Amino acid sequence: MSHNKWDIMKKQSSLITGGECDMSEKLLAGGIEAGGTKIVCAVGTGPDDLTRAVFQSGSDPDAAMREVTDWLRAEQGRRGTLRAVGIGSFGPVDLDPASPKYGFITSTPKPGWRDADVLGRVRRAFPEIPVAFDTDVNAAALGERRWGAAKGLDDFVYITIGTGIGAGVVAGGRPLHGLVHPEAGHMRIPRVPGDDFPGVCPYHGDCWEGLCSGPAIKSRTGFAATEIPPDSEAWRLHARYTALALGNIICALSPRRIILGGSVPKGGLLGGERFFAMVRAEVQDVLNGYVVSPALEQGIGEFIVPPGLGDDAGVCGALSLALDELDRAG
Amino acid sequence: MSHNKWDIMKKQSSLITGGECDMSEKLLAGGIEAGGTKIVCAVGTGPDDLTRAVFQSGSDPDAAMREVTDWLRAEQGRRGTLRAVGIGSFGPVDLDPASPKYGFITSTPKPGWRDADVLGRVRRAFPEIPVAFDTDVNAAALGERRWGAAKGLDDFVYITIGTGIGAGVVAGGRPLHGLVHPEAGHMRIPRVPGDDFPGVCPYHGDCWEGLCSGPAIKSRTGFAATEIPPDSEAWRLHARYTALALGNIICALSPRRIILGGSVPKGGLLGGERFFAMVRAEVQDVLNGYVVSPALEQGIGEFIVPPGLGDDAGVCGALSLALDELDRAG
Numbered sequence: 001m002s003h004n005k006w007d008i009m010k011k012q013s014s015l016i017t018g019g020e021c022d023m024s025e026k027l028l029a030g031g032i033e034a035g036g037t038k039i040v041c042a043v044g045t046g047p048d049d050l051t052r053a054v055f056q057s058g059s060d061p062d063a064a065m066r067e068v069t070d071w072l073r074a075e076q077g078r079r080g081t082l083r084a085v086g087i088g089s090f091g092p093v094d095l096d097p098a099s100p101k102y103g104f105i106t107s108t109p110k111p112g113w114r115d116a117d118v119l120g121r122v123r124r125a126f127p128e129i130p131v132a133f134d135t136d137v138n139a140a141a142l143g144e145r146r147w148g149a150a151k152g153l154d155d156f157v158y159i160t161i162g163t164g165i166g167a168g169v170v171a172g173g174r175p176l177h178g179l180v181h182p183e184a185g186h187m188r189i190p191r192v193p194g195d196d197f198p199g200v201c202p203y204h205g206d207c208w209e210g211l212c213s214g215p216a217i218k219s220r221t222g223f224a225a226t227e228i229p230p231d232s233e234a235w236r237l238h239a240r241y242t243a244l245a246l247g248n249i250i251c252a253l254s255p256r257r258i259i260l261g262g263s264v265p266k267g268g269l270l271g272g273e274r275f276f277a278m279v280r281a282e283v284q285d286v287l288n289g290y291v292v293s294p295a296l297e298q299g300i301g302e303f304i305v306p307p308g309l310g311d312d313a314g315v316c317g318a319l320s321l322a323l324d325e326l327d328r329a330g
Numbered sequence: 331m332s333h334n335k336w337d338i339m340k341k342q343s344s345l346i347t348g349g350e351c352d353m354s355e356k357l358l359a360g361g362i363e364a365g366g367t368k369i370v371c372a373v374g375t376g377p378d379d380l381t382r383a384v385f386q387s388g389s390d391p392d393a394a395m396r397e398v399t400d401w402l403r404a405e406q407g408r409r410g411t412l413r414a415v416g417i418g419s420f421g422p423v424d425l426d427p428a429s430p431k432y433g434f435i436t437s438t439p440k441p442g443w444r445d446a447d448v449l450g451r452v453r454r455a456f457p458e459i460p461v462a463f464d465t466d467v468n469a470a471a472l473g474e475r476r477w478g479a480a481k482g483l484d485d486f487v488y489i490t491i492g493t494g495i496g497a498g499v500v501a502g503g504r505p506l507h508g509l510v511h512p513e514a515g516h517m518r519i520p521r522v523p524g525d526d527f528p529g530v531c532p533y534h535g536d537c538w539e540g541l542c543s544g545p546a547i548k549s550r551t552g553f554a555a556t557e558i559p560p561d562s563e564a565w566r567l568h569a570r571y572t573a574l575a576l577g578n579i580i581c582a583l584s585p586r587r588i589i590l591g592g593s594v595p596k597g598g599l600l601g602g603e604r605f606f607a608m609v610r611a612e613v614q615d616v617l618n619g620y621v622v623s624p625a626l627e628q629g630i631g632e633f634i635v636p637p638g639l640g641d642d643a644g645v646c647g648a649l650s651l652a653l654d655e656l657d658r659a660g
Binding site for chain 2: 092184252
């Protein structure tokens with residue numbers, strides 16, 4: 001998405017909420033989607049009621065996070081008291097509440113952000129309210145569960161394919177962390193015979209992310225995903241590799257639904273509908289009838305779906321983290 | 331494991347529990363590990379206090395399950411009242427309590443067992459007590475959590491490599507079912523260059539199970555896993571493919587521990603210790619430092635481990651299902 005679009009949305013949102021309605025009885029919360037390029041912030045009660053702002057992540061977490069917290073404070077002045085803030089962050093992040101680095105970004109190659117204390121900076125700015133923290137993709141998954149394409153589901157996966165490939169996993173109704181957090185983009189998959197593209201992952205070469213992220217597509221074809229001709233072999237390969245990875249996710253996690261977000265599944269000149277149709281057919285081919293469920297047969301169209309919240313999944317997910325925190329507190 | 335060993339264990343157990351101690355205050359439960367070849371049954375309160383019996387699964391579920399329930403009744407007569415029964419079953423099984431086929435084995439190729447109502451047969455024999463049902467590997471995982479190598483862990487995976495490859499997943503302290511149940515043995519992994527063995531999986535050819543199950547090893551080498559020379563290339567390939575699959579499991583599920591059970595990881599003439607050392611080193615090579623955790627570095631020896639309950643993981647797991655049911659009922 002272009003920054004222009006966000007600027008417009010921000011202006012629109014400001015206009016919409018300019019005439020203040022009665023927010024006092026609703027739970028006003030803040031959401032921070034901290035990405036490697038930009039940080040999207042929102043204040044509101046849900047996807048239909050958001051004021052937003054976008055800041056550059058840059059290479060100075062202090063400066064960037066000060067812009068974020070200053071904006072949240074200003075919105076609080078305009079819209080009423082924030083009850084909680086949620087942060088969905090790019091990673092890898094430390095999600096262990098017992099760790100001294102809980103809420104830090106850990107081993108990122110992004111300049112300035114290695115060992116950056118994201119959660120602490122927000123907590124210090126808002127010491128009086130709960131601040132929740134999770135991965136960007138776990139947050140997006142929870143946003144989709146609250147408002148989007150995963151309503152009522154306790155076991156599902158949210159995947160984003162863009163600059164990288166990430167997966168948020170909800171299992172038993174809760175985001176899965178485990179030892180660190182899922183990194184399903186780095187699963188290894190078999191190569192399509194004859195395809196000798198080495199992949200772009202600096203760690204694994206031809207893992208799923210190495211073969212199918214936006215930069216991988218650019219490296220393979222010379223084109224951004226948005227510019228590839230609809231009849232390009234690249235789309236067929238991308239659908240096949242993505243299906244092999246989704247097959248592994250189905251075998252490992254047995255999700256009730258897979259949400260495919262991010263820029264690449266929009267399908268560029270091919271179109272999202274055709275791309276999703278290709279992926280669904282390839283997933284059925286990969287599983288070959290072994291896992292028996294109507295959801296994987298006639299129901300495949302409702303099993304692999306785009307995000308219900310579209311590009312808002314991330315920031316709404318961050319907001320959802322905050323609301324979940326308030327739900328837990330009763 | 332030979333049947334002789336089980337017969338001896340059964341005799342020993344009978345001797346141990348022959349002079350009856352006071353069981354009235356302990357929760358006496360029954361466990362049924364329903365496998366494709368044999369059905370292992372136990373009555374007791376935990377792994378150190380079990381009476382057991384083994385029956386052939388055969389091709390007549392009625393006859394086999396009658397032997398099982400008759401034996402449980404007889405043990406009840408000897409040891410006191412059973413409070414619950416747990417069943418860990420080979421599959422695929424239907425785990426949806428709302429389904430008319432809940433507790434059935436579904437699409438197995440095993441003669442006579444397709445659409446066999448395993449749970450119903452036990453419920454009808456013991457209508458007065460709860461009967462719990464899950465996959466054999468989910469049950470084994472829960473047994474390892476209660477008494478074995480996963481004590482205190484909420485997120486881990488139990489894998490068995492034998493006739494097939496199965497995985498039980500515990501996420502957030504509960505067995506993961508999701509849409510059906512995990513079938514991680516059927517994940518696709520890249521081939522080792524130069525290895526053209528086609529694999530034996532009738533659905534996928536060279537999925538993990540197709541490359542690494544006992545029958546796959548036999549088909550590749552002409553030898554059972556117990557007979558392969560320690561310096562055989564087959565062990566190296568097996569460790570590599572298993573590590574690629576475990577790497578995918580780590581990326582998808584972020585477990586805090588992986589327990590590797592079943593006959594193949596015992597390592598035959600190579601020995602289990604050497605086999606586990608090979609797998610651990612290959613897992614580190616596969617991940618290549620991307621997922622950062624001490625558990626995957628210096629702690630790898632405690633991260634990939636054999637079952638704490640050894641060959642008893644399955645039947646103790648079934649017993650654990652029953653005890654979990656009683657815990658829930660308070």
